[in-house]
Amino acid sequence: ETGVTQTPRHLVMGMTNKKSLKCEQHLGHNAMYWYKQSAKKPLELMFVYSLEERVENNSVPSRFSPECPNSSHLFLHLHTLQPEDSALYLCASSQEGTGTGGYTFGSGTRLTVV
């Protein structure tokens, strides 16, 4: 496997469920990100992990909880979500310090909250 892999590709969950999104990068990058893409809105940065240390976006509700066990894996734990949380959740990675700022994105998880 190469690049950034996200699973599952699609997820439907009820508001009382608990689920997790998984992201894995095979690029040797030292930073990983969670983004939310809602229809006709900019990509919204949710969380950043740099060298496995979390840099948090304070506007993210606590029903979203990230976890970065190592530099290659990133999780987003979901619980008691709302229908407005339905969106495409994108994981990305980058190599900080290279000066290019380029990210490699996964294909995303399409989340529907019912």
Add this chain to the structure above:
Amino acid sequence: DQQVKQNSPSLSVQEGRISILNCDYTNSMFDYFLWYKKYPAEGPTFLISISSIKDKNEDGRFTVFLNKSAKHLSLHIVPSQPGDSAVYFCAASDVGSARQLTFGSGTQLTVLP
């Protein structure tokens, strides 16, 4: 307040003609700009970038122009091909934010055969 704005949600262009996608930014600290392309059901992929020390960067059919005084950049695609139909995101970063990217809302480009 959106720091990176793409004011045109959609653009249609005839095959073979030029596509021009525009992006404006408000943060004068931004010094690196990127364009990403996104097909449905896929993540965005990096297309082309430009540093603030330049005003033009070219890569094949794709050219990015940067006007720092106007805080404006544009992506030119010449000639446009049907396979270029996708959503194009403009993004910007600065050293102060540890190179985290700030994205625009995207422009849906449709190239008509």
